[in-house]
Amino acid sequence: MTEAQLRDDLVRLAKSLFERGFSVGSAGNISVRVADGLLITPTNSCLGFLDADRISKLDRDGRHVAGDPPSKEVFLHRAFYETRPATGAVVHLHSTGATALSCLADVDADDCIPPLTPYVVMRVGTVKLLPYFRPGDASAGDLIRGLNGAHAAVLLANHGPVVAGADLRSTVQAAEELEETAKLLVLLQGQRVRLLSADQVQALRGAFGGPPTP
Known part of the structure; x- marks a missing residue:
């Protein structure tokens, strides 16, 4: 896809997430890789009302080169790309x-989204819970780097999820799947839950794969 097409796709998918309640106010941020850097939603922007021409652009070294100032949590994104x-x-x-x-x-910090459904296994994989850091604290990016690419998604304590994927659409779908599974887990708190077995998880990964490896 061209950069213009990616900008339009980002606006459309961000609006869809906002309208379905996956983000509120100016919460959340989305980025996508382009040939000479990355595009990311601007700081304090609302996912429901993005302007394609004002989306922030960073070069390959992380320097802001176009558009509005980038999200203050750009370090979360760069850690996954790196x-x-x-x-x-x-x-x-x-x-x-x-x-x-x-x-x-x-919550199990090493597996905070256990294999409750087949699709969370296929689209999200094992999710690590990271300790709390205030929004905008680059230390959270350092923790993601410390995982050495072992996880395609993390949950930030008292904050929310960060999901990486091969392309914009599949990453949005993975974030949606993580959210719906999290809702199920919260609803089922205190109940006896039947998780997928290790053999069932392995069979799913053998048949359908999982999140792209580093």
């Missing part, structure tokens, strides 16, 4: 279910 070279897009949301899950004290 450690997972196959990454073509990154989606960070403050969606209700995933954020609620990130606030629970007893």
